[in-house]
Amino acid sequence: MTFSLKDRLDASAAATEARLALALADAALPGERLRPERLMAAMRHGALGGGKRLRPFLVIESAALFGIPADQAVTAATAIECIHCYSLVHDDLPAMDDDDLRRGRPTVHRAFDEATAILAGDGLLTLAFDLLAGEDAHPDPAVRIALVRALARASGIGGMVGGQMLDLAAEGRFSGGTPLALAEDAIRDLQAMKTGALLAVSVEAGALLGGATADERAALLAYGRALGAAFQIADDILDVEGTAEEVGKKVGKDAAAGKATLVSRLGLPAARTLLDRLVADASAALAPFGARGAVLAEAALFVANRRN
Template structure:
């Protein structure tokens, strides 16, 4: 089987972009009174400004393992992307990571203002669950409920939000300013929550949509965990080795903030060795799917080698 990963990524990105544009139209939908212009501009700035759309791609390609066409998975894919974009808008705020640049453009609070950025992030988070509640996400209400619960738990206090809290604590925000010297296991927990959880649930969402049996869900969960961990190590390596032009955001910020990462704990060579092992684990997890898993296996290699 031959395929172009770039073409598959581009197709998923285009489908997700179209679904997000439809969801972010100016006209209010049923149950809404109106959509304020400034708010909508800020939301679109945060959600429609490009990016790889890796998480929607994972939803769509995981669902494809079970015979679902992209059109049957794109609404759930867009919902996951809404959560991701909300997290970026809020992470960039002065009270969080205080970034001025995202995807090569001013962050939302720089292009608009802090209050508008907070509200734009709030709107994207709530839109995610609005999308999952609709029948175009899936005709079966039980499937929609499973999607809502999975995404909520990956995004919330025991997932991405909790991971962000651990990250702030590790910077010394709540202990007098001195960064915490986290052990390797604590760093892995932090990263699995802050970054890995949303990547893993993207794969899980595809399995839920496709009605995967228990062994298939177990295999995809192992893939999702390995992929999420690999993504974060690659991101940490980029912060050390990349340029602002390549990455599209500020670099060298982890060291400046005293953040505990596997790169700072293990060194560059040690982190790369872990990254290689995780990519191998991701590929091995897909063995039950045979050739059908080739696209996701290639995606793991892409994540490890990316420069942006």
């Protein structure tokens, strides 16, 4: 039986949702004293019941290239999704992007309050590494250590957090409110860190779970980096052309905030051309996997053409 990309996305999303719900249960785990009710409610609001779960899908499908079943990849996939959800909770705060809507619902700081949202994000961040440290992430401690380091590097100083800092600087937050006129290469660096790093580590995690060779891991990283760049350009195009109903949050904010994007730097036609090239690059990187890479290649097209 063959399954469509939608079927596979839905299956990985359902598996991730179930694992997240288990991890975010109210009952304290060994080593914990108790789990505050309001904190858990806020964490569940920020993590459950929404989103495409693209990053978990990439972990699960990349691991599947090496014969790893979904139930053996879902804990690592959920850990990466915790990082993604924490970043959204914090990105939405007034000190960052100041958004009221996320996935068509009130953001965590609107549904609760700013202090609770900060702590909910902190909780999701630390939960990610709790999940990766457990034997259900992988039976081999060396693989678990490699997963922890890869995710820390992708989500930390030289990855997502550093990219967010560059993004704030580009908006003029630290230069009197005047946005910086970044060159194309600087925008690419910013976006590769802020958005691309977490997408790339998702496929790298699948490679680690599957015991990939160095060449196979490099191929998946090349795919993940092209996919991450394509994802951000598609997101920037949506901010220009999409509606709040489609996207599930405010649109038109990039231009209003003076954000440095490849759409603003290159213009829409050139950005679309670059997007097409990145999708082609992502598909080409999967050549070592032959027909087994077809699902991931289709995912690159999905990312480029999405409307939310």
